[in-house]
Amino acid sequence: MLLNFHVKNLALIDESDIYFDEGLNILSGETGAGKSIIIDSLNFALGGKLDRSLLRDNDDYSLVEAVFETDSKAVCEKMKELGISFEDGQIILSRKVLKNRVLSKINGENVSVSVLKEISGLLIDVHGQQEHQSLNDKRNHLKILDEFGKEKISKLKEITSDCYKRYSELKNELDKLSIDEESRKREIDFLEFEINEIESATLINGEDDNLEADYKKLSNGKKIINSVNKCHQLISEGNNSAANSIGEGMRLISKVAEYDVNLSNLLDSLSNVDSLLNDFSRELSDYISENEFSEEEFEEINQRLTVINNLKSKYGDSISDILASLEEKRKRLDTLVNFETYKESINKKLKNAEKDLVDASLKLSECRKKISTKLVKEITKALLDLNFLQVSFNMEFRKTLDYSANGFDDAEFIISTNPGENLKPLGKVASGGELSRIMLGIKTVLADTDNIDTLIFDEIDTGISGRTASMVAKKMAYIARRHQVICITHLAQIASMADSHFLIEKKINKNEGTTSSIIKLSNDAIITELSRLVGGTDITDAILSSAIEMKDNANIIKKEIEKG
Missing domain, CATH: 3.40.50.300 (P-loop containing nucleotide triphosphate hydrolases)
Structure with a gap:
């Protein structure tokens, strides 16, 4: 609420x-x-x-x-x-x-x-006013019926919608097969070329990412090796290297460590640094020996990336997209090679799907017509209660030219508000004021089935x-x-x-x-406002008494409604 x-x-x-x-x-x-x-x-x-x-x-x-x-x-x-x-x-x-x-x-x-x-x-x-006028659009009449009978209709609508989806997919597939022999042969030739182009590349998912990383590394190979060699020299080579300086430092402290226990701790720390530096130096030396720049390897990677990027520009943004495109092309080629057999198969499936759709639409329509009898009866009663004294109300069903996800029903409320008059479409007969009352009558009937908590009436x-x-x-x-x-x-x-x-x-x-x-x-103020609504600005004792009586009668009516 x-x-x-x-x-x-x-x-x-x-x-x-x-x-x-x-x-x-x-x-x-x-x-x-x-x-x-x-x-x-x-x-x-x-x-x-x-x-x-x-x-x-x-x-x-x-x-x-x-x-x-x-x-x-x-x-x-x-x-x-x-x-x-x-x-x-x-x-x-x-x-x-x-x-x-x-x-x-x-x-x-x-x-x-x-x-x-x-x-x-x-x-x-x-x-x-706009919502009342929506009754002039007969498409809303079927919605009202479906809402009223949703307990029984919803499942049938779902089945019909699924059947229509299947039918539409097959119909679209058949439309794609509308191709002349010359066009079919041209497409076969082109598909064979594309399939061969992709297959010959023998793509592997994820290899482009690995190649990109290797390319980036090798394209900067000389720069990397120069920097690593310089680092190795600073750490391990010559009298001024870090390793030599740390070794000299250890010798100096070891000579005096016996005089101060704190120096022994510092010597242990420096020894650890020396050990770590030696390990790092070996790993750096291994890296240099294992990563010598290869012009031949760099060119191979460059050529492979060129092939992959060329395929990406034609068939997808990634290798997985290209392989998915390859699978689609194989299926399409198989369809065109076995064209008549495939077309016959789709035609057969389409006929079965159409039969399922017809059966589902028919069951939905029969259910709607059965429920519409009850809906019409209840709306008629509601309209009589709303002072449509000589009203005749019904729902007319016709069949649409084409099927849809909603079946084949073209339904419309028809009404006569005067004795002897033929029933006519609701939108052509009812005035604006009558439409508002008819909408109220419909909302009354739907009150038990409507899931929306709050209703506003203006x-x-x-x-x-x-x-x-x-x-x-x-x-x-x-x-x-x-x-x-x-x-x-x-x-x-x-x-x-x-x-x-x-x-x-x-x-x-x-x-x-x-x-x-x-x-x-407040309660007293409500009586005052009711009096104004009844008699305007000049509120007499008679008008005030009438307002009190009106409120009392309303409370009695509401209690009767609550009792059912």
Whole structure:
């Protein structure tokens, strides 16, 4: 659920925190108080675009933060996949707008907007006018059906997707075999040349690294030998060598060591140095004898590297890449040499894959049609509850021209809201206000299967009043028993169902100008706000009494919903 939403330096809001609760959270306020700013800024926190007009000229930055708490398995897996720390089930989404850039973060780690949207899409579902209009796109109708019946449909979709993948791979392979005889012979000749070129090099994995090291060593061979010889001379050769000087030092100290025990210890130390120096001198002498520069060896290494680098320029950045390319070329050559046999084999596999795809798509379609009967029945009931008095609702299935990973179903909701009228596509019949109620009806039906914890409804009360508003309010309360719901409304019927009620106010301060604030209302303040929603600014005793009665009735309805 959404625990807290923090906004700073955005439009009329200086700084504000909203601590949401479980159940139905209602936000209300006068027109122009800043209700739209809350939704716009929340959408921005979830990865949406920000209306630049909301930014204030005198502020260095604007900030929005949304704090969620979840135990969703899908969220846990996605956070782990992204490598983002995730402790105590808490996720903080934040976006900070600076002068020339926007910083997006999840739990303090910088992320792209696409990642932010991916995570937020698993946490919260926002239903505004745009989301209601999504019902006009029939592709979303099949998604709704699949979500409703996911327990039975998901596995069939997975099987169908696997079959389609296999079918597509074989079809692509067959398309590659569309080649005339002359082109086939040319490709065979070229492949034979390339294969022979690689094979004749008798490459060994890792040899290029060894050759590079040897080349580097030999190319600096003279320089190395000169330096090593000079070092050997300084250590071991002549009267002024280090070995001779240490030996002379040992003789001098040994003559007087008997007079001072400390000198005996120093003599032992110098003796160790002499021993180490002698060992080093022998190893250095061995190195000189074993590493004499060979012009012939250097040329051989140079030529071998030239061959390998030439192959790299054609077939891959490493020897393993070249050998992998060789294997692919052998397979392709074998295919072209045995062209007809291979083509016949792919055709046979393709027919079998197509049959599997048809069977899987058919089973998926049959399952969808069976489940759609139940979905249609439940949506129809929900629409009747939402005051669609003479509604007829159904789902129409057609078959797509081509197969896809999603089968061959082209499904669409059809509806008639008036008696005697034929059922027509939903997007061609329903008005904006009707679409919002239909979406609410669908969300009510999906309430038990939807895994997203938090739902936000904005403009759900567009074009409704009276009895319809009361029915919409009851549906909102029903959904809020299974999800956290946040709803912005101007209707008292919906607001009365609130488990928590927040008031958005606009204040005019002489020094600071105009600001918006959000406060959580007490029980008495809730009655006052309901009275305002019912009767406007002139609140009479009758209106106040009506508001109290409305809240009491709402509490009774919510208890009935809880009992089931």
